[in-house]
Amino acid sequence: MTDFAPHRARKRFGQNFLHDQGVINRILRAVHPQADQHLVEIGPGQGAITAGLLSSGARLDVVELDRDLHPVLLAQFGHNPQFQLHKGDALKFDFSTLEDDERPLRVVGNLPYNISTPLMFHLLNQATHIRDMHFMLQKEVVQRLAAGVGDNHYGRLGIMVQYHCQVEHLFDVGSGAFSPAPKVDSAIVRLTPHHQLPHPASDPRQLEIVVREAFNQRRKTLRNTLKRLLSAQIIEEEGIDPGLRPEQVDLAGFVRLANRLGKADNNEQTL
Known part of the structure; x- marks a missing residue:
């Protein structure tokens, strides 16, 4: 040896x-x-x-x-x-x-x-x-x-x-x-x-964008951290209080926001 x-x-x-x-x-x-x-x-x-x-x-x-x-x-x-x-x-x-x-x-x-x-x-x-x-x-x-x-x-x-x-x-x-x-x-x-994603996003890249933006200033509310991407009204339409901080939102909630962002982007492209 x-x-x-x-x-x-x-x-x-x-x-x-x-x-x-x-x-x-x-x-x-x-x-x-x-x-x-x-x-x-x-x-x-x-x-x-x-x-x-x-x-x-x-x-x-x-x-x-x-x-x-x-x-x-x-x-x-x-x-x-x-x-x-x-x-x-x-x-x-x-x-x-x-x-x-x-x-x-x-x-x-x-x-x-x-x-x-x-x-x-x-x-x-x-x-x-x-x-x-x-x-x-x-x-x-x-x-x-x-x-x-x-x-x-x-x-x-x-x-x-x-x-x-x-x-x-x-x-x-x-x-x-x-x-x-x-x-x-x-x-x-x-x-x-996961064999099947429990909360599939339409585009995982949009999820990454939303999560990154939300946690860039984790002590602020979603209304403030996501204002460049989604309005407080849209956040509320997805069943999420825009007054919450990002650490209070679960994965399913972030996926809903990401899917909504994807729809907004697609609508802009079709205009």
């Missing part, structure tokens, strides 16, 4: 390697991989979770950007016919290319904090190929993802992710579980794409 010098975590990749075996086992129990499944691990690092995923007998594709980790991963797992290493940036990776049979992908990853949000949306754009996702993220990000109406953490990120999938905040992970230890705590979240 080839010996490698210890790999030093790189700041530019946002690397914090998980070493707490108790946490690793808890993540594996949450994912509960099965032999007939197709898993994808993003940023396997030094393989802390990789070994457990492979031991299930499942097929496992891993995507790793750090070239210094490629020989380490291949030395540990390259002999396993169920293992496949993809060298590259997960933000640019087309995950749909991995689905070569009827099995939807199950995605797992300890995501660097600096790319977690864009990477989640990159994956949600390919959600038709994905069964579920289990991510280690900054605890505050998971709180924002899972927040409901009236919660201090409720906002643009949670609404847009909940539009696409069910969000479950599974458990928290202290900074001591990593090397080097980050300055913040982490948490594990499960994202399960």
